[in-house]
Amino acid sequence: MAEENSTVSLQSGLFAAADVLRSKMDANEYKKYILGIVFYKYLSDQQLYKLAEDAGKDDVTLDVAQETYEDNLEEGDLLEEVKSELGYMIGPEYTYTKILANANNGSFQLNQLKDAFTQLESQGNSFEGLFEDFDLYSRQLGQNLQKQTDTIVGVIKAIGKLELVNTPGDTLGDAYEYLISQFASESGKKAGEFYTPQEVSELLARLTLVGKDYSNGMTVYDPAMGSGSLLLNFKKYVPNSSRITYYGQEINTSTFNLARMNMILHRVDLANQKLRNGDTLDEDWPAEEITNFDSVVMNPPYSQKWKADKGFLDDPRFSKYGVLPPKSKADYAFLLHGFYHLKHSGAMAIVLPHGILFRGAAEGKIRQKLLEEGAIDAVIGLPANLFHSTSIPTTIVVLKKDKQDRSVLFIDASKEFEKVKTQNKLRQEDIDKILKTYEERPADVEKYAHLASFDEIKENDFNLNIPRYVDTFEPEPEIDLRDVAKELRDIDQQINENEKELVGMLKELTSSDDDIMAGLQSIIEDFEEEIR
Known part of the structure; x- marks a missing residue:
């Protein structure tokens, strides 16, 4: 209960800090200021507490820790030890505690925060470019330098009240996730694509873990990782989560930096983060490192355009299928990319629009080839309006490389959800029912699931439209x-x-x-x- 209360308090405090900017710009714009400053404060506070501890002082305030830091500037061994443990060292004039003190006494200037960010970014690849889109002099913050300074001071003071380090478990990480979800909700389609709702993330991750034991370690991969929320769900459901190595790629630089911050705030060791800013479809990655992953999960942008140049027919991700997904719809391009990188004993779960189940031409040929290989393990229909970026109903496709037969389990979970304001939401009972049905793989569950043989699917011309296999028709009541x-x-x-x-x-x-x-x-x- 104490941890829950701590999370709620932190969530409300973080969201209250957003009030300083909410009237000035859209959530898609102001999220980077709030999340970036929260991240910087966390690193700064972590360093001060660690330095005070190594100097022999326990249970100190941040002000006392700052004094300890300034008193020990000549103790090179102490500072080197802290830097070695944390992987960075923020100068005493750039700590959040110092910046907050200047904000409180009226001496703060924007260049102090800008220089602080620059110093942190210079400390290795882990921090390089983290704040490159953080425009402290944006006219959205104010029409002149003084107004811009006043706005940032308001944010600094609001976040300065929060304890970010001495929180139980993943309280900070979970609060950060909450903040990201709120920004996605406020921004709607403008920013919703960078965030997968936690309920869907949980379902995708757990589907790939059914029947697996990764207590000795595993690798997970999300080629369209957004803010990294989907990857981080594995941390909750895998024993000895410190042995998970996370691979992720994101094309949007701002969102990529957000994912990097998200990983650190969830206390993921830097050595376990393999993240890249790039175009997943144009350039295959990873190409030189481990390419076979235990779990692949993805919620890519739906029906996005891509190059589909003929040269991709020689790309090992696509070559065996003889055709390329159409230029107007990259859905199968994302699916085939992820499947190519899946380990033989692993599992993949991807969310896509229903069109991939029945569209013909090149997509139909790719779907048939996958079914003939026995690659498609399950098709799960989700409710409409689960995502901030779209209201359309979606489907989860689960794929494997080591299946013993070519049957496909169909689950129609489209009618089981709760409505929360304008969004639909999967309840825990809905998630558990899907997972239980997937694990047990029954022949039939009335109006919910059906295990289709390959011959049955072949008779349907390899069309995977769920209503062909799961009859959810409800007859009209008899009229007297x-x-x-x-x-x-x-x-x-x-x-x-x-x-x-x-x-x-x-x-x-x-x-x-x-x-x-x-x-x-x-x-x-x-x-x-x-x-x-």
């Missing part, structure tokens, strides 16, 4: 015609009574105009004729 007749009689009677009442009211009307009275009398006679 006697009840319908009685209801019609009651309605007629009510109309008759209303017309009588109306005629009575019309008869009370008078006018000195003979034409009006004649017209009125005609209307009354028509009603009286109908009533009879």
Whole structure:
């Protein structure tokens, strides 16, 4: 309970800090300021606490730790030890505690924070370029330097109140995830693509872990990692999570940097992070390192355009299928990329639009080839409106390379969810039901699941549209015609009574105009004729 309360308090504090910027710009813009400053404070505070501890002082405040740092500037061995343990060293004039003190006494200048970021970025590849899109002089922050400074000071002071290091477990990481989800929710389609809802992330990760034991370590890969939330779910469900190595690639530089920060705030060792800023489809990666992953998970952008140049037919990711996914829809390009990098004993789970289940031409040929190989293990239909970036219903495809047969399990989970404001959300019971059904692989679950043989799929011309295999039709309830007749009689009677009442009211009307009275009398006679 203490950890839960800590998370809630931290979440509310972090989101309150966003109020400083909320009126100035869209969440897609201001998220980088909030998340970047939170990240910097975490690194700074971690260093101060560690330095004070190594200097023999426990349970100190950040102000005391700052004093300890400044008093020990000549102790080279102490500082080198801290830097060796943490992998960085923030100068005493650039710690968040020093910056906050300057903000409180009115001496803060924007270049102090800018120089602080630059110093951190210079300390190796792990931090290089982290703040390159962090524009402290943006006119969105204010129309002049003073207003820009005032805005950033407001953010610094708000975040300065929060304890970010001495939190239990992954409290900070979870609060950071919450903040990312809120930004995605506020931004909608503008920024939703960089965030996969936690419920979907959990389901994807756990689907690839069914029947596996990775207590001795594993590698996971997300070629379209966004903010890294999907990868980080493995940390929750794998024993000895310190032995997980995370591989991820993201094309958007801002989102890539966000993923790097997210990993560090979830206390993932830098040595276990293999992240890259690049285009997954244009240039295969990883190419020279380990390319066979225990788990591959992905929620790529749906039906995105890609090059699809003929040269890709010689690319080992696509060559065995004889055709390329169409230029207008890269869905299968992402799927084949991930499947190529899957270990023979591993599992892959990818979210895509339903079109990949039944579209023909090149996609149909690729789908048939995968089915003939026995690569597709399950097709799971999800509810509509789960994602901030789109309201369309989606499907999860689970793939394996070591299947013993070519059957496919179909699950229709599209009707099981709860509505939260304008979004639909998978409940824990919904996730558990999907996982239980996937693990048990029953022949049939009425109106929910069906295990289709290869021959059955072949008879359907390799069309994987879920309604072909799972009948969820609900017949209309039988209608009692006697009840319908009685209801019609009651309605007629009510109309008759209303017309009588109306005629009575019309008869009370008078006018000195003979034409009006004649017209009125005609209307009354028509009603009286109908009533009879």
